[in-house]
Amino acid sequence: MTRVTTTDPAPWGRVDDEGNVYVRENDGERHVGQYPDATPDEALAYYTRKYADLAGQVGLLEQRSRAGAPAADIAKTVKKLESTIAGANVVGDLASLAERLGALRGNVAEQTEKQTAESKALVEAALVAREELVVQAEKLAASDPATTQWKQATATLDELFATWQKQQQEGPRLPKGAADDLWKRFRAARTTIEQHRRAFFAELDSAHRDVRKRKLELVEKAEGLAGQGSAGISTYRDLLEQWKNAGRAGKRQDDALWARFKAAGDLLYAAKSETDAKENEEFSENLAAKRALLDEAEPLLTEKDLVKAREKLTGIQRRWDLIGKVPRDDVKPINERLRKVENAVKSLEEDNWRRTNPETKARSQGLASQLHAAIEKLQVELDEAKAGGDARKVKAAEEALAARKIWLDALGD
Numbered sequence: 001m002t003r004v005t006t007t008d009p010a011p012w013g014r015v016d017d018e019g020n021v022y023v024r025e026n027d028g029e030r031h032v033g034q035y036p037d038a039t040p041d042e043a044l045a046y047y048t049r050k051y052a053d054l055a056g057q058v059g060l061l062e063q064r065s066r067a068g069a070p071a072a073d074i075a076k077t078v079k080k081l082e083s084t085i086a087g088a089n090v091v092g093d094l095a096s097l098a099e100r101l102g103a104l105r106g107n108v109a110e111q112t113e114k115q116t117a118e119s120k121a122l123v124e125a126a127l128v129a130r131e132e133l134v135v136q137a138e139k140l141a142a143s144d145p146a147t148t149q150w151k152q153a154t155a156t157l158d159e160l161f162a163t164w165q166k167q168q169q170e171g172p173r174l175p176k177g178a179a180d181d182l183w184k185r186f187r188a189a190r191t192t193i194e195q196h197r198r199a200f201f202a203e204l205d206s207a208h209r210d211v212r213k214r215k216l217e218l219v220e221k222a223e224g225l226a227g228q229g230s231a232g233i234s235t236y237r238d239l240l241e242q243w244k245n246a247g248r249a250g251k252r253q254d255d256a257l258w259a260r261f262k263a264a265g266d267l268l269y270a271a272k273s274e275t276d277a278k279e280n281e282e283f284s285e286n287l288a289a290k291r292a293l294l295d296e297a298e299p300l301l302t303e304k305d306l307v308k309a310r311e312k313l314t315g316i317q318r319r320w321d322l323i324g325k326v327p328r329d330d331v332k333p334i335n336e337r338l339r340k341v342e343n344a345v346k347s348l349e350e351d352n353w354r355r356t357n358p359e360t361k362a363r364s365q366g367l368a369s370q371l372h373a374a375i376e377k378l379q380v381e382l383d384e385a386k387a388g389g390d391a392r393k394v395k396a397a398e399e400a401l402a403a404r405k406i407w408l409d410a411l412g413d
Contacts, residue, residue: 013047013091015040021047023091032089044091051092057081058097065104071111078105122172129167130174130182133160137189145196157193160186211249215257218243222264230272236265280327287326290334293319297341306348313345371408375401 013023019036021043022029035043058081065074078101085097137160140153164186174182218239225232243261248254297316303309326334378401385393 012051012093013044015043019043021091023047023094026095032091047089047091051088051090051094054081054085054088054090055092055097058100061104062100065107065111068111071108074104074111075108078108119172123174126167126171126174127178127182129171130164130179133164133167134182134185134189136160137186137193141189141192141196145200148196148200150197150200153193154197157190161190208248208250208253211247212253212257214246215243215249215254215261218246219257219260219264222261226264226267228268230268230275233268233272236268240265276328279325280329283324283326286323287330287334289323290320290326293323294334294337294341297338300341301344303344304348306345306352309345309348313341317342368408371404375404375408378404 011024013021013032014029015021015035018034019038020034021032023032032047035046038046061074061077061081082098082101082105085094085101088094137157140157143153222236222239225236228235239261249257293316297313300309300312303312320338378397382394382397382401385397
């Protein structure tokens, strides 16, 4: 028979006088049930609603197929619905539902191939990602424990493991053999890292114990200097150098030991400050006296008379030594001022020696005689060049003559 597309259930079924309901199919009618004590419309409406439920299942399956649901699930559901439709006690276009299910069955093979390829690609990508985690862990395990930043290394390892777990939970299922091999490598790297970390910190703890013992000895020695006052500072400085070379004992222990060591030094320097204060008060009069001597000495910076300068400076130096010490902070400034005066007088002495040295004087006089002779000769040459009007010879003679006169002036002749 020819199917008619319509929302009216009548083309797809009928109800007889006894309430029996029939569905029309391509090869005739089929009894689907009975709905007594109801009108034919009510009976058809009931079995039509059952058809709508079945058609809804087919439509939902089509949506799942378009959304990329697993082809195996689609095929399984198609087979189940085809079996249901074949003897369904409903009224409706069962043939169209069968065609739609047939179309879905035809797509299953194509979807299976596509999804298999996609699944393979995802698995391969997941294997690569997992391999990268293993390589990073193995690289970390191969690093030198002595130079490893363990806080950072531990954080990196924890992050790698968290990523591993996330990939395992959210990623595709990997082949068991490959997954087991990767996990064995990752686990071995983690074990190696943990062994290295424990060994490193065990060795570090041992080293810290030795350093703590050494520094405790230094602290006790420093504290033992308290009775010496400022006289113990030299020894304390030696202990400080030993402290600097002793190494680290762990931050908390190091800080506590250093607090004691520094407190011992503070006592010594406090005693020194007290001593310095007393000395400064005692030596303040000496400072005033030496400053007065400097005021007397500094005019010698411009003195040209060597005898007068030497006599004056000698007297100042004698009185300077008799005055005695000055406050520590003022020692360098006043000594530098006196040294300038002493250097100025020394320069006068050196200049005088150069002038009065017989050998130097003889050489100077001999050279002066030569220069006088050269100047006389050059003067004659200059006069002749001027008379002859030779500008080139005039210039050369003038330059040579000027140079000899400068040399003569330098000799003081």
